[in-house]
Amino acid sequence: MADPTGREAVAAVWRIESARIVGALARYTGDFALAEDLAQEALAEALVNWPRDGVPRHPAGWLLTVGRRRAIDAFRRRSARDDRYAALAQNLGEGGAVSGSPPDPAREDEDVLWDPDQIDDDMLALMFVSCHPVLSREARVALTLRVVGGLTSDEIARACLVPTATVQARITRAKKTLGAARVPFGVPPARERAARLGSVLNVIYVIFTEGSTASSGGDLIRFDLAGEAQRLARVLARLMPDEPEVHGLLALLELTAARFPARTGPDGEPVLLEHQDRGRWDRSAIGRGRAALTRAEKAGRGLGAYGLQAAIAECHAVAPSVEETNWERVVLIYEALGRLAPSPVVDLNRAVAVSMAQGPAAALPIVDGLADAGTLPDSHLLPSVRGELLTRLGRTGEARAELERAVRLCGNERERAVLERKLAALS
Template structure:
């Protein structure tokens, strides 16, 4: 077995191992550190002596490292005595506790005491099993920055005395929103990168889908979990057609819809049906919009009136300027650019999306359709200056140049 085998096992089993160790030790940071030490030892040992049960080997080794660490902490002699007397010494993870353990781990990684950046980094590290280097590449930040976020997050959790347990039932739904928002941030960064020279970071997006599938399996009766999964699947279904061979963006109206992933569309529609049982929430409504696009053979044949209605509903349950901007785009397709431009100008006047390239992008498109080409070019050039993704910027500059 080589390093790739170790990484594959770790990606699959890391959440289960860290979760079980945290329950065993009562110390989140210690559990994560012990698990990482076990991985480092596996990289040295497995090429020479492959284990019969890789996951069991990692669990047993990490458990021994945790006990060794506790032994070194003289102030925790009583805890070590308790652990030493623990009769559970086999290499297997308790199958009756896996679901609750992983769910508790997700809630800890997304705890409200942490900053949004720390929640994302910690979730990708301890739940998804990504290394600091992989997280840094995904979000285009220095490795030391990621490591510092993870270290601060573990210290914050320890200082705050966050217990390794599921929140009480009356708090769980409220806290679940935080977990979903972290996964949503991870997915959106993967589906449309905010910076860099890649439009789509598929590895990041697919990691978010994997996390959402895990959450859906653990909480099958939560509609919004299925709503987020539906949204992710339906959005990812377009990935094969969103970029050309050289990585350049392909706009929705120019995409070859035969290249869309129809298996992902079917999975997304199935998840949307589960989300619809008790009425759609914010993620479910966004998934419903994505489903309208997925079912249309062309942009022209899309049911834009339905999309407008869905955005109106989304604006009521989860109001935001981004929702209003997207609704304006749908209105432009359903009723024409003049009505949509009024909506966008209201956003500009209220300055609710300062510094965003999205508003001048949409405004430039609407002005182009209205024949106001000098104004459109100015807006598209402004959008290009504000855009931090190189691929998107090139598309905006090409559009502006085409208006000469």
């Protein structure tokens, strides 16, 4: 009789071990795209066998063994005399095994040797390959969630709010692009690592940003995406303990996520910072974030862009209230961030901090400058901030026009409802 828990076991094991399996297969085959396909084939076979035959003693070993045997089949089809096939067969001890036969549970320990150092190298290589700069941002996000996060195409589609077919096309195109660019599987040499690390950090940051404030849909926070980004950042911090900006990013994610419990009300409606119950903030996450920020600071190279954002988040985390926040320090950090990583969003956030430290009249020229320059034309953020400043200055008619524009541009239903309430209050 089929075991209904078998499919649950497949999902659980895949979620935990998929990156290690793909990494090991990529190392054995030297072909990242092939390795991902082989891992998916092993997953499909497990979905058939485990509910019927029971979960094997060593589930991850079972999946890796199937993937490696599938690799041998692939090389056999390419050439009976292929040197790589011979090397793989000897390494696996296959001899003349029947193609596609399921692994022998009694030999799983023999077939799979999990070398911790090699696993770390494989995981790090996976991150660098799936976040390679030759890929578009959308492709990097999809590929990272698939090969490092272990999410299915359906899960990625739900996370990114796009059709499953779109996700599958992005992943397929990404693998073809990596193959065409002859991107090798492995951790890049030290001279390339610093430049490539920025791409890895950016992908994790993009995933978290969409999770912490969803760009569209009915939920303000996408806990699945934000949680996955935090997990990836923790893995990266373990793999690259001497990189300060890795710890800076981890600190930013932890300190930001610490406020999640208080950011929404019982019905999922957003709760603005000044109204949040700070007693509901996750103190454990704040502790982890501050520890990660300390590690970034101790590197002695100065904080990078993510570390500076984490320092701003720390100012909020330690303040008893909005009024008691050290806004002057927040303004100074935003100024430093603007010089290090210039961005209209940074300038807009600096304007908000200036309005808290010095009043709305001091902040409005910054926002007006952004509006005059035509920055953020499709974002609701600029008109919403400008509308708030104008409201505080008593310029109600202008504020109403800005908030109406912000409502039109806002894609998230929860955020739009907050803007609509502000607009109604002006009437």
